[in-house]
Amino acid sequence: MKLTLGDLEDLARGAAFLGTGGGGSPYAGRLMVQRAMEEGHTVEIIDLEEVPDEALIIPTAMMGAPTVLIEKLPRGDEAIKSLRTLERHLGRTAYATMPIECGGINSTMPLVVGARLGLPVVDADGMGRAFPELQMETFHVYGVPGTPMVITNEYGDSTIVQTHDNAMMEWLARGITIRMGGAAYIAEYSMDGRTARRVSVPRTLSLALQIGRGIRAAREAHKDPFAELIALLRDTPYQYGRIIFQGKIVDLWRETTQGFAKGRARIQTLEGGAAVMEILFQNEFLVARVNGELRAIVPDLICILDSETAEPITTEMLRYGQRVKVMGVSVPPIMRTPEALAVFGPRAFGLEAEFQPIETLA
Amino acid sequence: MKLTLGDLEDLARGAAFLGTGGGGSPYAGRLMVQRAMEEGHTVEIIDLEEVPDEALIIPTAMMGAPTVLIEKLPRGDEAIKSLRTLERHLGRTAYATMPIECGGINSTMPLVVGARLGLPVVDADGMGRAFPELQMETFHVYGVPGTPMVITNEYGDSTIVQTHDNAMMEWLARGITIRMGGAAYIAEYSMDGRTARRVSVPRTLSLALQIGRGIRAAREAHKDPFAELIALLRDTPYQYGRIIFQGKIVDLWRETTQGFAKGRARIQTLEGGAAVMEILFQNEFLVARVNGELRAIVPDLICILDSETAEPITTEMLRYGQRVKVMGVSVPPIMRTPEALAVFGPRAFGLEAEFQPIETLA
Numbered sequence: 001m002k003l004t005l006g007d008l009e010d011l012a013r014g015a016a017f018l019g020t021g022g023g024g025s026p027y028a029g030r031l032m033v034q035r036a037m038e039e040g041h042t043v044e045i046i047d048l049e050e051v052p053d054e055a056l057i058i059p060t061a062m063m064g065a066p067t068v069l070i071e072k073l074p075r076g077d078e079a080i081k082s083l084r085t086l087e088r089h090l091g092r093t094a095y096a097t098m099p100i101e102c103g104g105i106n107s108t109m110p111l112v113v114g115a116r117l118g119l120p121v122v123d124a125d126g127m128g129r130a131f132p133e134l135q136m137e138t139f140h141v142y143g144v145p146g147t148p149m150v151i152t153n154e155y156g157d158s159t160i161v162q163t164h165d166n167a168m169m170e171w172l173a174r175g176i177t178i179r180m181g182g183a184a185y186i187a188e189y190s191m192d193g194r195t196a197r198r199v200s201v202p203r204t205l206s207l208a209l210q211i212g213r214g215i216r217a218a219r220e221a222h223k224d225p226f227a228e229l230i231a232l233l234r235d236t237p238y239q240y241g242r243i244i245f246q247g248k249i250v251d252l253w254r255e256t257t258q259g260f261a262k263g264r265a266r267i268q269t270l271e272g273g274a275a276v277m278e279i280l281f282q283n284e285f286l287v288a289r290v291n292g293e294l295r296a297i298v299p300d301l302i303c304i305l306d307s308e309t310a311e312p313i314t315t316e317m318l319r320y321g322q323r324v325k326v327m328g329v330s331v332p333p334i335m336r337t338p339e340a341l342a343v344f345g346p347r348a349f350g351l352e353a354e355f356q357p358i359e360t361l362a
Numbered sequence: 363m364k365l366t367l368g369d370l371e372d373l374a375r376g377a378a379f380l381g382t383g384g385g386g387s388p389y390a391g392r393l394m395v396q397r398a399m400e401e402g403h404t405v406e407i408i409d410l411e412e413v414p415d416e417a418l419i420i421p422t423a424m425m426g427a428p429t430v431l432i433e434k435l436p437r438g439d440e441a442i443k444s445l446r447t448l449e450r451h452l453g454r455t456a457y458a459t460m461p462i463e464c465g466g467i468n469s470t471m472p473l474v475v476g477a478r479l480g481l482p483v484v485d486a487d488g489m490g491r492a493f494p495e496l497q498m499e500t501f502h503v504y505g506v507p508g509t510p511m512v513i514t515n516e517y518g519d520s521t522i523v524q525t526h527d528n529a530m531m532e533w534l535a536r537g538i539t540i541r542m543g544g545a546a547y548i549a550e551y552s553m554d555g556r557t558a559r560r561v562s563v564p565r566t567l568s569l570a571l572q573i574g575r576g577i578r579a580a581r582e583a584h585k586d587p588f589a590e591l592i593a594l595l596r597d598t599p600y601q602y603g604r605i606i607f608q609g610k611i612v613d614l615w616r617e618t619t620q621g622f623a624k625g626r627a628r629i630q631t632l633e634g635g636a637a638v639m640e641i642l643f644q645n646e647f648l649v650a651r652v653n654g655e656l657r658a659i660v661p662d663l664i665c666i667l668d669s670e671t672a673e674p675i676t677t678e679m680l681r682y683g684q685r686v687k688v689m690g691v692s693v694p695p696i697m698r699t700p701e702a703l704a705v706f707g708p709r710a711f712g713l714e715a716e717f718q719p720i721e722t723l724a
Binding site: 089155156157158159160161162163164168171172174175176178179180 | 542
């Protein structure tokens with residue numbers, strides 16, 4: 001599949017939806033790819049099935065707090081340097097690149113890398129959404145070492161990290177990213193095609209495009225974009241979606257700390273009733289409660305959408321007074337296994353609650 | 363020159379003297395080499411002049427807060443892993459290793475690496491003393507890039523750092539060291555023999571041995587070890603030494619912060635008079651004042667020594683009540699040039715004072 005300029009806005013919107021508040025700004029993500037395409041580069045997206053068993057895939061991404069990223073936009077060549085450095089270190093050449101997660105920047109960053117290097121981009125990722133930490137990957141859950149990995153900043157400073165496990169990789173890489181100014185560009189979890197088929201969440205780029213198009217089509221047809229979205233999800237591995245709250249943002253607390261954008265948003269019904277939804281986030285939305293009662297929890301998706309247009313709002317773009325609808329969405333079965341929940345279930349974020357599927361919550 | 367078991371205590375003592383409070387525990391430093399020698403390895407020390415022009419030298423060292431190091435002793439193979447990783451990255455084999463600074467651990471760490479790998483150790487270093495930061499090197503002052511460098515911890519986790527300048531190398535490496543637990547093992551400033559002759563402080567290993575022997579010989583002959591030390595220095599590039607205070611430690615404030623052991627010691631005369639010396643440190647002693655009046659300042663050496671035995675006391679071993687003499691020593695001319703003072707003079711440590719040679723102070 002060749003991506004067109006017209007696809008970019010839809011893709012970035014859908015990826016931001018799946019990014020569940022994280023993964024960086026869809027606007028910045030779109031601009032990077034647009035520039036590469038306008039310079040004559042093409043973006044080729046291939047299915048996991050098309051990658052030869054032994055061919056090397058090197059995923060690329062942005063790492064850091066999205067709050068920093070919007071003040072320090074990437075050129076796109078930072079992640080290219082990470083990929084090239086990893087190739088030299090491995091003594092092997094990449095056949096393709098791939099996203100590690102869904103999100104406004106992190107779905108589009110590999111597209112820029114692929115376009116500029118003439119590499120195809122694999123239609124899959126390692127989170128099926130966005131998560132804040134590098135070991136929170138289906139790649140990790142199903143046994144792929146994340147290292148050697150490379151981290152590069154906008155000055156071309158780079159580090160090659162090799163660790164005994166993926167949690168230590170995250171710990172060191174986060175420290176390096178903080179000292180690089182809070183946002184940096186990585187190449188990690190290099191693996192062959194056979195492995196990628198076993199450990200990835202497939203077709204999340206095409207799903208993002210489908211979601212973005214669906215929202216736009218509903219708007220253009222003056223239909224309810226939320227109802228369209230819920231109907232569309234039914235035929236995907238994500239299956240179940242529901243509006244769990246609507247109202248306006250009445251309280252917002254956010255800090256960029258330890259390399260993350262952490263915080264809390266409170267949403268009150270427009271009528272000003274007693275019901276208040278509180279959502280906690282660490283780059284991504286983690287848990288949503290109404291007056292203390294659980295409504296949705298990680299790894300299920302919690303998406304804050306503009307209440308008119310259904311445009312996804314990422315954590316760094318939340319503002320006091322925004323009118324929003326909050327949607328909960330079930331994640332595919334590969335992300336709800338006990339092994340997966342041990343890595344990116346509620347406990348991994350220091351939350352006391354157990355995971356409860358969105359379908360089973362009131 | 364082949365080092366003998368009998369040399370080790372003298373060498374570690376003399377290196378700790380030159381380490382001016384930093385560079386890690388002489389006891390720990392000695393034990394590491396002793397173990398390697400008892401296992402049958404030999405330590406060969408060569409002069410800078412013996413290294414062929416094109417031969418590769420890879421210096422090795424410990425990095426971190428000495429306060430952490432005494433709780434987490436190195437095995438010695440951590441720095442070996444750094445050297446081997448750097449060799450692989452460069453695609454070249456080391457002809458020799460070398461210290462980057464003088465100090466209890468950092469003079470002996472390269473000896474362990476050399477002994478275990480069968481590499482000679484060059485009798486020179488890049489500080490002519492110890493300094494807390496990686497860019498505070500004559501190597502850096504005279505134009506050698508510190509990167510690519512490698513940092514390894516006790517679990518074999520490692521990172522290869524490549525930066526656009528040596529200050530950024532220090533910044534990233536310090537962050538990595540902190541996340542590795544506060545102490546780690548490095549290989550950096552790789553250079554050829556021709557370059558090393560141009561940018562190093564020569565014969566500091568033999569000088570350390572000479573100082574350590576001199577102190578011991580004076581004790582054994584029931585002579586004043588301080589007078590002997592001052593006489594001995596007169597015939598070296600360090601030339602001028604003087605006791606600038608004596609008394610007991612009456613106040614000690616220390617914290618391990620941002621990867622360094624930082625703090626302040628106050629020393630009062632035994633008679634309890636009004637004169638109090640205050641010494642500030644960041645791993646190493648930086649400035650000594652008596653009632654606010656300058657007595658010695660970086661890069662000149664400030665050495666706190668046991669008032670009876672003249673045994674050097676490193677910053678992490680300072681204790682309330684210790685009886686001490688404080689010695690100031692002039693450093694060689696290569697370390698007092700304007701370029702050198704810009705890198706490791708008082709301003710580089712955030713001190714307001716200008717450098718004043720110890721010879722010119724009261």
